[in-house]
Amino acid sequence: MDGKTFMMEDDSEYEGSAGAIKFNNNRLSYIGQDVRKIPPVLSKLYGSRVQSLDLSYNCLTSLQELSNFPHLNELVLDNNQLTDSITFPRNENLRTLSLNKNNITDLDVLMRKLENNLPNLRYLSLLGNKACPNQLSSPDKDDEDYQRYRYYVLYCLPNLQFLDSRAVTTEERTEACQRGKFMKVVRPSSENESNRREEIEKENRNKYTPLPAARRHADDHRGMFGKCRFRYAGKHSEGNRFILNDDL
Known part of the structure; x- marks a missing residue:
């Protein structure tokens, strides 16, 4: 074997x-x-x-x-290579779940699955996933982004005692209870962003017209007046045939 x-x-x-x-x-x-x-x-x-x-x-x-x-x-x-499509069978015994360094991007979807199927989780770690906004997954994220993420996770899973690399504090739990639901971050996918850009470009193309934006009525005779100046610098003008040297 x-x-x-x-x-x-x-x-x-x-x-x-x-x-x-x-x-x-x-x-x-x-x-x-x-x-x-x-x-x-x-x-x-x-x-x-x-x-x-x-x-x-x-x-x-x-x-x-x-x-x-x-x-x-x-x-x-x-x-591993687990994505937002993963499913968890219901398990009321599971206390510890570690999903570090996978391909999970949608935190809200994951929270709903854990709430429904793993109701007794006490330890959860998501470090290294885009759904967990810290320096390991996104260099442009800071401590404030990560703290908002913690509040939202604790709002969804209030029984957690340990999240990622830190124990849950009493202050965090209180803040999560009061404001956690407002910390949800909507992260549009790159495909959705690309489709939206194409839609905007298409709308802009359809909006273009060489005609005036406002409608004109039959009795509206407004026009535009201005001065036009033309200057000819060549020697083949038709008018030059009638000008004699003595006239210059």
Whole structure:
């Protein structure tokens, strides 16, 4: 079972190194195997016994197998490729969730999923995602941006005791309760921004007309008067034929 692919007892195929699976004291780790989804073999062998699952440093884009780990209270998914489309099966036992360095951009969407499906979270970490506005994800963000993010997350998940790298303070919890709902940040996607620019350009093109903007009535004889000056510097003017040298 040291190769990259081997067969399980139920004839299902498993890709990866057998030595990558480490299970001890109800803790299962499967790290650095570049898989895009959780191998079914993990849930088949250990799912009912696992309380802590570490799947860091893979290429996960789906969490479909998580429903087969009903007793999870800790889930570590750092350094994967999870996006806003991820779904979490309902789990009232999960207390710790780490999603550092993934591709999560929409904080509001993530909060709704966590509120609905993981109601008893106590520890959450989102560092390294665009949804978490700090220096790790966006160099143009500052401490004030990050603090507003904390207030909003704590407003959505009031039971959190630890967010990212800091414990939640009493002052933060009070501020989040009072003003957290106003800290929501709407981040338009680059595709939406591009489409909006195209719409604006199209509207501007349609608005252009060489005619006056105001309508003119039949009895409105307004015109524009001015002086026009023409100067000819050549020698082939028709009028030059009638001018004699004595007239110059």
